[in-house]
Structure formats: structure tokens, C-alpha cells
Amino acid sequence: MNKLFVTATAALTLSVAPALAQPADILNASYDIARELFEAENAAYAATGATVTVNQSHAGSSAQARSILEGLQADVVTFNQVTDIQKLVEGGFVSEDWASEFPNNASPFYSFPSFLVRAGNPKGIEDWGDLVEDGVQIIFPNPKTSGNGRYTYLAARAWATEEYAGDEAQIEEFLTKLFANVPVFETGGRAATTAFTERQLGDVLITFEAEALAVASKLGTDNYQPVTPSVSFLSEFPVAIVDKVVDARGSRDVAKAYLDFLFTPEGQDVAAANFHRPSDQAVAANYAEQFPDIRLVTAEEAYGGWDAIAAEHFAEGGLLDKVFVNQ
Numbered sequence: 019m020n021k022l023f024v025t026a027t028a029a030l031t032l033s034v035a036p037a038l039a040q041p042a043d044i045l046n047a048s049y050d051i052a053r054e055l056f057e058a059e060n061a062a063y064a065a066t067g068a069t070v071t072v073n074q075s076h077a078g079s080s081a082q083a084r085s086i087l088e089g090l091q092a093d094v095v096t097f098n099q100v101t102d103i104q105k106l107v108e109g110g111f112v113s114e115d116w117a118s119e120f121p122n123n124a125s126p127f128y129s130f131p132s133f134l135v136r137a138g139n140p141k142g143i144e145d146w147g148d149l150v151e152d153g154v155q156i157i158f159p160n161p162k163t164s165g166n167g168r169y170t171y172l173a174a175r176a177w178a179t180e181e182y183a184g185d186e187a188q189i190e191e192f193l194t195k196l197f198a199n200v201p202v203f204e205t206g207g208r209a210a211t212t213a214f215t216e217r218q219l220g221d222v223l224i225t226f227e228a229e230a231l232a233v234a235s236k237l238g239t240d241n242y243q244p245v246t247p248s249v250s251f252l253s254e255f256p257v258a259i260v261d262k263v264v265d266a267r268g269s270r271d272v273a274k275a276y277l278d279f280l281f282t283p284e285g286q287d288v289a290a291a292n293f294h295r296p297s298d299q300a301v302a303a304n305y306a307e308q309f310p311d312i313r314l315v316t317a318e319e320a321y322g323g324w325d326a327i328a329a330e331h332f333a334e335g336g337l338l339d340k341v342f343v344n345q
Contacts, residue, residue: 041070041267041268041269041272042069042070042071043070043071043072043073044070044071044072044073044093044094044269044272044273044276045072045073045074045075045090045091045092045093045094046072046073046074046075046092046093046094046095046096046276047075047082047085047086047090047092047094047095047096047097048074048075048076048082048095048096048097049076049077049078049079049082049096049097049098049165049166049207049255050076050077050078050079050159050164050166050206050207050208050209051166051206051207051208051211051225051226051228051229052076052096052098053074053076053208054232054292055228055288055289055292055294056074056096057074058288058291058292059279059280059285059288059289060072060074062279062284062285062288063276063279063285066279066284070272070276072276075090075092076208077206078159078163078164078165078166078205078206078207079097079098079099079102079164079165079166080099080102080105080162080163080164080165080168081163081164081205081206082095082097082102083095083097083102083103083105083106084105086106086109086111086260086263087105087106087109087111091263091267092260092263093259093260093263093264093267093269093272093273094257094258094259094260094273094276094277095112095257095258095260096255096257096277096280097165097255097256097257097258098165098166098169098226098253098255099165099168099169099253099254099256100117100254100256100317100324101165101168101324101327101328101332102165103116103256103258104324104328106258106260110262111260111261111262111263112258112259112260112261112262113259113261116256116258116259117256119258119259120257120277120278120281121281121297122281122297123254123256124256124257124258125254125255125256125257125297126255126257126280126281126285126286126289126296126297127255127280127286127289127290127294127295127296127297128252128253128254128255128294128295128297129226129227129228129253129255129293129294129295130169130173130226130227130250130251130252130253130312130314131158131166131169131170131173131174131224131225131226131227131247131250131251131253132224132225132226132227132230132244132245132246132247132250132312133222133223133224133230133244133245133246133247134214134222134223134225134229134230134233134234134242134243134244134245135221135222135223135242135243135245136221136241136242136243137239137240137241137242137243138243139243139245140221141153141154141221141222143221143222143245144245144247145177145247145248146173146174146177146178146181146247146248146249147177147181147192149174149196149199149222149224150192150195150196150199154199154221154222155199155200155201155219155220155221155222156196156199156200156220156221156222156223156224157200157201157202157204157210157213157214157219157220157222157223157224158170158200158203158210158223158224158225159203159204159205159206159207159209159210159225160203160204160205161332161338161342162342163205163206164204164205164206164207164210166206166207166210166225166226167203167207168332169226169251169253170224170225171193171331171338172251172317172320172321172327172331173247173249173250173251174192174193174196175189175193175331175337176249176250176251176315176320177247177248177249177250178192178193179320180249190337190340190341193341194341196341197341197342201219201220202219207225207226207229208229210223210225211223211225211229211233215233215237215242222245226253227244227246227293227295227309227312228292228293228294228295229293230244231244231293231308232292232293235293246310246312247312248313249312249313249314249315250312250313250314250315251314251315251316251317251320252314252315252316252317255294257277257280258277259273259274259277260273281297281298283298283300283301286298286301287301287304290302290304290305290308291305293308295309
């Protein structure tokens, strides 16, 4: 697994037009499981022809936001949840209108919480309700430190809200059982994958579909198989320029050019080839057989938007804390 998923920070030398020659490097702070995706994106960007060194930093999305607030000089962020960019807005690092600076609310691709089970699916995991059965052990990252983990919580709650017709007592009972079935909470999505595949912990990994499909592809469907639940939560992966950093470094044009590339057909094709669902419908059509149908609920329709989610679920003493018994 270590040979397949490189955990070190990667630096790739890219080409850029002469007008973007200074400064010669930028830093992209990204989410935990995106190492392979951005290695491929950076190589494709280099092939467009002109030079800049793009350094990659990977960790849990929430941890990355905290690092920037504490001094990490990232020119751009490619995160996996809006709330982490909002933290940078509140800290004065990113402009309030960041979502309008790029297409599709600044989200070039998306995914959702899905399942990965061991070959043959010995525990018969098909949907969210199967995860709380006795004897089932679940692996997913800590929602306190990982956007991946937060999406898992939101997707599970969305399913339970439908299943139990909004009965909060039953919803909380389900979620409490779900968290109790997690033997260890890793800090990020890639650490959770490592726990499941290398340390052989758990019966099912809950992670982004992109990660589940990548693991099955690289480690073999004779070892692991993805399972798509009946419903999940739309996980957009927003990008933004870190204004405070680019203004200090003079790297705004370089940073924007790099993020613009992610929305081009070439950048979208790279994302789809790395199992992230592209926002470009023409590219998505070319990969239709790769992605199963899934009904996705959104932050707005399920929870009233990200501000409500942050206040009601993830604030100290919020609804997450009521069911997170393994803190």
C-alpha cells in the first residue's frame, strides 16, 4: 500500500507562460487523499507548455486550514469542504467572494461518502443500516479533524433522517451505534485507508467514492470491492486563492492560472481518470460506466446550508458531540 499511496509532500516542476514566471513556485494545500490526483493534475498542467514549481501539501482539510491560519504559506487551497475555506475567510486569508471567482461555485469536481468492503462482502454491507449491526466494525476518519469524516457523519444522518421520518431520538440512536462500531478514529482519510488495507482493521471503510474506487482499482477487486449506498451526501471539493499569501508573494496570476486549469477539459479528464466525478458534463459522459448512479442530498436541502451545519452540528456541544461517544 505504501508503494501505491505516497504520503510525503510532493513537488512537481510545471511550465508556465513567461508572464507568470515570477515567482517560480506556489504551494497547493490540499486534502488528505488527493496526493495521486494532484500528481496527475500537475503533470497534465506541465504538458500545457510554459514553468512554475507547484509544491503539494496534504493533510486533513480542516488541519490544513488551521495550518494556514498558523503560518503555512499556501498560495492556493484545494479543499474538500466549504467550511474549511470559510475559516480562512474569517481569518482574513481568503476573500468573501471566493466562490464566484471560478465556475461551479469554485468546485471543479465532487464525490460522496461510499463504502469499501473486503472481497465477497462477508458482512453483507449494502446500505447505511447495515453498519450498526452487532459485530460490524467500521473505519472512517475523525469528524473533528477530517472533512472526509464530517461528510460521513452528514451522509449517515441524512439517511437516518429519511429512514426514521425525522424522529430525532431514533436518528441519534442510530448515529451513536455507528460511532460505537468504530474501533479507532484516524485523523484523516488516507490514514483511515491505511488502517483498513494495511493494518486490516474493520469490515468496511467509509470514505469518498474516489478513494474507494482507487483502492479497488490498485489493490484488486479480488481483495476489495466498492459498495454504493442508496443515498449519500454531495461532497464538493472547492478551490480558492489564498489572497493574503499571493498578495505578499506576488503570485496571484500564477495561482489563478493553476486553478483555472482544473476546470478545463484536460483538467477535468484527469480528475475523472482519478475517480473524482467531474463537473464538466461532456467529460462526465465519457466516464459514465465508471460511476454508478447515486442519489445525493445537498447541504442546503438536508440541513439548510453550511452555516447551519457549522452552528448546529459541528460547534462545540452540537449534534455531533451528542452521538460521538468515542472521543
